[in-house]
Amino acid sequence: xxxxxxxxxxxxxxxxxxxxxxxxxxxxxxxxxxxxxxxxxxxxxxxxxxxxxxxxxxxxxxxxxxxxxxxxxxxxxxxxxxxxxxxxxxxxxxxxxxxxxxxxxxxxxxxxxxxxxxxxxxxxxxxxxxxxxxxxxxxxxxxxxxxxxxxxxxxxxxxxxxxxxxxxxxxxxxxxxxxxxxxxxxxxxxxxxxxxxxxxxxxxxxxxxxxxxxxxxxxxxxxxxxxxxxxxxxxxxxxxxxxxxxxxxxxxxxxxxxxxxxxxxxxxxxxxxxxxxxxxxxxxxxxxxxxxxxxxxxxxxxxxxxxxxxxxxxxxxxxxxxxxxxxxxxxxxxxxxxxxxxxxxxxxxxxxxxxxxxxxxxxxxxxxxxxxxxxxxxxxxxxxxxxxxxxxxxxxxxxxxxxxxxxxxxxxxxxxxxxxxxxxxxx
Numbered sequence: 001x002x003x004x005x006x007x008x009x010x011x012x013x014x015x016x017x018x019x020x021x022x023x024x025x026x027x028x029x030x031x032x033x034x035x036x037x038x039x040x041x042x043x044x045x046x047x048x049x050x051x052x053x054x055x056x057x058x059x060x061x062x063x064x065x066x067x068x069x070x071x072x073x074x075x076x077x078x079x080x081x082x083x084x085x086x087x088x089x090x091x092x093x094x095x096x097x098x099x100x101x102x103x104x105x106x107x108x109x110x111x112x113x114x115x116x117x118x119x120x121x122x123x124x125x126x127x128x129x130x131x132x133x134x135x136x137x138x139x140x141x142x143x144x145x146x147x148x149x150x151x152x153x154x155x156x157x158x159x160x161x162x163x164x165x166x167x168x169x170x171x172x173x174x175x176x177x178x179x180x181x182x183x184x185x186x187x188x189x190x191x192x193x194x195x196x197x198x199x200x201x202x203x204x205x206x207x208x209x210x211x212x213x214x215x216x217x218x219x220x221x222x223x224x225x226x227x228x229x230x231x232x233x234x235x236x237x238x239x240x241x242x243x244x245x246x247x248x249x250x251x252x253x254x255x256x257x258x259x260x261x262x263x264x265x266x267x268x269x270x271x272x273x274x275x276x277x278x279x280x281x282x283x284x285x286x287x288x289x290x291x292x293x294x295x296x297x298x299x300x301x302x303x304x305x306x307x308x309x310x311x312x313x314x315x316x317x318x319x320x321x322x323x324x325x326x327x328x329x330x331x332x333x334x335x336x337x338x339x340x341x342x343x344x345x346x347x348x349x350x351x352x353x354x355x356x357x358x359x360x361x362x363x364x365x366x367x368x369x370x371x372x373x374x375x376x377x378x379x380x381x382x383x384x385x386x387x388x389x390x391x392x393x394x395x396x397x398x399x400x401x402x403x404x405x406x407x408x409x410x411x412x413x414x415x416x417x418x419x420x421x422x423x424x425x426x427x
Contacts, residue, residue, distance in 0.1 A: 003296045007032060011289075021335040022278070025285030029292045038295050043288065050287035051280055054239055055161045060276035061242035062152050065249045066108035067268045067275075069220075072253030072260050075104045075117030077217040083125075084213045088204035091193025093129050094139055095186050097122040101143030102150060102182045106224035107245075109152035111370050115144025115378045119385040129202070135192055137389050138397025141378040142185065145367035145405075148333065150178035151228055152245075155337055155366055157238065158283070159359050162341045167238040168231045169423035173356050174363065175228070176418050181364070181408045188404055219252040232426060279334055286338030293342065303346045313351045317358070317413060320344070321365060328369025332377060336369060337362065360419040361412055368405050371398040 010031065014024035033040060069075065082096035082103070089095060097118060104114045119140040126136040148155050151171035160167035214221070227245050230236045236244060253260040293299060306316065320340075327336045348355055370378045379394050412418055 004298045004301060007293060007296065007298065015330070020281075021331060022281035022285040025282070025289040025335075025339070029285070029289040032292050032296070036296060038292065042291060042295075046288045046291045047284045050284050053161055055157060055167055056283070058152075058157055058167075058239040058242035059154055059279055060272065061239070061246050062109050062154060062157075063275045063279075064268065064272040065242065065246045066110040066113045067272045068246070068249045068253055068260070069104075069108055070113050070117050071264050071268055072249070072257060073117075074107070074220040074249075074253070074257070074259075075100065075114075076121050077220055077257070078103050079118055079121045081214050081217050081221065084205045084210050087202050089190070091190040092202070093122075093126055094131065094135075094189035094193050097126065097139055098143050098182060098185045098189060101140075102146050102178070103221070103224065105144075105147035105150040105178075106152075106228070107220070109147060109154055111144045111147035111367075112377055112381050114147040115140055115381045116385055118143065119382055123382075123386050131193065133389070134393045134397040136397070137382050137386065137394045138399070138401055139185075139189060140385075141371050141376075141382045141394060141398050142401030142405075144378045144381065145370045146178060146182060146185075148366055148370070149174050149181065149360075149363050151175065151231075152238065152242070153363065154279070155333055155363050156359065158334060158337050159341065159362065162338070163345055163355050163359075165355050165359065166423075169356055169426055170359050171228065171231055171238060172422045172426055173360050173419040175422060177360050177364065177408065177412060180411065180418065181367075181405070184404050184408060185401065188400065192400075219256050223248060223252075234426075282334050283338060286335065287342070289339070290342030299343050299346055302343055303350055306347050307350060311351070313353050314413070316347065316351055317353070317361065321361070321409060324362070324365035325368065325372070328365065328372040328376075330375060331369075332375060333366040333369050336366065354416065354420060356423055357412070357416045357420050361409060364405060364409050364412065368402060371402060 007028070011024060011028045014028050015021070019027065030043060032038070033043065079096065079100040082099040083093060086092045086095045086099070100118045100122065101114050104118060105111070108114060122140060123136055126139075127133060147153075151174050153171065153174060156170040156174065157167055159165065160170050223245065226248065227241045230244065231238055231241050311319075323340070324336065327340070331339070348358055370376050373379060373391075373395050379391065379398070382394055383389055383391055
């Protein structure tokens with residue numbers, strides 16, 4: 001147990017010194033290798049093997065796909081489609097915003113891209129229609145979090161790479177919880193809008209207008225069905241799905257919507273490489289750190305402690321939820337998953353906890369981390385999108401949605417089939 005305290009203490013020191021997370025993990029691991037006289041050759045071996053994975057190949061493909069769709073303004077079109085169908089309802093524009101976030105999440109798998117893309121279109125429209133600014137900012141920040149729950153999901157890919165669970169089943173496990181959380185957000189948006197009553201009512205669109213806008217943008221709408229349908233039916237693996245989605249995105253943005261030019265690709269490539277390399281560095285640093293902890297027998301010690309203290313599965317999951325909440329205040333999602341999972345894989349097996357079920361709980365916790373101050377990424381994304389907003393208003397706006405996410409976690413814990421039924425019937 002002393003080794004565990006030393007390791008975590010050193011990691012916290014490097015983090016609070018301001019080192020990027022990837023380097024904090026790598027530096028701490030390297031220092032521990034010398035202090036405890038571990039084999040130095042594990043540094044090169046672990047860094048190489050950590051990235052030598054067919055599953056992880058899907059990450060840069062999904063990242064580039066999201067950048068293509070972002071620059072191709074497919075999110076704008078999705079917002080127009082959703083808006084034309086529900087704008088006349090109480091809170092109709094807020095509902096359209098959540099639905100747009102859910103669909104764009106199902107296309108890109110990126111929370112930041114979802115919040116930024118839909119936010120640029122929805123925030124001005126919501127403010128103009130009389131929606132409260134705090135509610136608007138919170139709605140977009142929280143709606144963006146759907147990007148990591150509704151497949152495809154980069155956190156699910158990382159979880160699958162660490163635990164060796166089927167990424168396809170992990171993706172499918174997020175569908176029903178993603179739909180339920182979307183509905184919970186919609187119900188709250190309708191309630192809040194109706195209670196406030198300040199927004200301006202708009203007349204319903206004609207059926208001709210609805211079909212015209214929907215048919216014009218059908219190419220973007222069917223993309224998530226191609227990706228998820230292909231994985232669910234076994235036509236292609238998640239990595240192959242990423243390649244198919246990338247090719248399809250290029251096709252529709254270049255030749256159907258014609259929203260991309262050759263000059264746009266420099267920005268797309270640079271941003272994709274930047275994001276992918278950041279994730280790769282964190283993966284390498286975290287897995288090296290995890291390997292060092294394994295050498296020091298820290299996971300084994302924690303497993304023995306859980307058995308000794310006679311933890312029940314429910315007690316353990318509740319404890320992990322509290323830990324995730326605390327970690328979400330100081331780390332971003334990729335780091336949390338890569339840092340904690342190597343420690344608790346063995347505990348999940350000992351307590352007979354379904355890894356698929358736990359993955360969904362973990363990812364919903366990561367949704368919370370995306371809007372938890374002071375490092376919630378979506379808070380900063382929305383702050384950057386809306387020049388007139390301030391961080392205090394955004395934080396006040398997301399509090400109700402944080403409580404709704406907690407409600408979703410409770411539902412998943414109480415009703416595990418919500419995330420285990422679909423994977424169980426996969427081909």
